Amino acid sequence: MEQIHKTLRDAKGMRWLVLILVSFTMLCAYYLTDAMAPLQERCQTSLSWSATDYGFFTSGYGWFNVFLLMLVFSGMILDKLGVRFTGVLSIIIMIAGAFVKYWAISGHVDGTFEMHLGSYQLLAPTAKSAVVAGLGFAIFGVGCEMFGITANKAVVRWFRGKEMALAIGLNTSTGRIGTALAMFTPVPLVNMTGHLSAPVILSLLLLCIGFLIFLLFGVLDKKLDKEEAAAGISSDDEFKFRDIIDIAKNKAFWYITALCVLFYSAVFPFIKFATNLIVQKFGISDTFAGYIPALLPFSALLLTPLFGSMYDRRGRGASIMVLGSLLLVFVHLLFSIPSLNNLYIAVGLVMVLGVAFSMVPSAMWPSVAKIIPENKLGTAYAMVFWVQNWGIMGVPLLIGNVLDKYCISGHVQKMVDGKMIEVTQYNYTIPMLIFACFGGVAILFAFLLKHEDAKKGYGLERPNINK
């Protein structure tokens, strides 16, 4: 007779409490990630940034994760030292990065910066404040991604065999609340305080609260460790370099990773430019324009748990990812059509994009846990996020450059902070077509994943809940 051990994770209330504690920091992290997005035009006018400077700063999020392999190290730290240590470390790193970002955009840095390697120009003249803010964002990005993989691993640990996809979905949804808040609070905050850095100060405060709340999670998680040790349940968490090779040999893992980088390259960088797109294409002020992209994380935050729960109960994870990718392409293609400039269309499209942005993540992250064993999961999530960060870093750079090179449609005089300022106008057709192309290739990988699952039997189309 198999002995059934009751631990904290078997108590429903405890599991959900753990989810709340872990998710709050997610909200704070996601808020700061996107808090500058509605301020693109303000940065261009107040800090004399070009669209290229803004794209450069935005790409900062991925610099250290990608080039210094920080995400890979984060995965190793997570699998070796566990979720409690890694969670605390990641929040401290986020706070440090947020502080540098605050410093850069609060008027302490001016002038331009360029970089040469011999006669080769590595970096064209760029506003120094964009470079320092980018460095802050790069430090923050290390912490934010480290926290993301930690949260996923913690949730999988507490919810495996139970409501795993729903819980991962709810955790992501809480992050989306942060993104939604980042879409419509920064402009009013800046208007109210007169400081461009006000949203960053708010984020710093939120992160400090998040730190304290995460410590409470630590107490419960430690208790679970003790219970499992007493019950003889071992968690084989030691990281081994072989893990990377084992994961890398898995074809389904690469399909899901490719789908991830392509899908998110068409969503996260889109969010960064969306407020400006709405201002330019639909001709409304940035105060209200932020409300429309906010519908994207807002509908995603409601729907992600719904799709997660559907996946838990009915399965069909791979099919959900195919359908989500199709919706993504549909939306971006319609956004690229210049004559479709009715505001209601924009609202409708953003909401459909919100559906896509719920479907793919709600099925993708739990599916990684079905392809890769739990003891390698931290490393696996880190490897997926590492590849994804190439997109999060490279695509804003690409879009910023494309905007400045090919999409300037004119200049208008606008009153900003009581001063008449010249504001550059952009046509977003080419950037939207670029986003649609990413979505097109994502569909291909979603089909390949579905096919591989049918061949190898990972159970992506089967429910997650053990009946």
Ligand SMILES: NCCCC[C@H](N)C(=O)NCC(=O)O
């Ligand atoms: N806006 C925060 C960026 C988080 C990136 C992270 N690697 C990720 O993909 N998380 C899952 C998600 O769907 O947000």
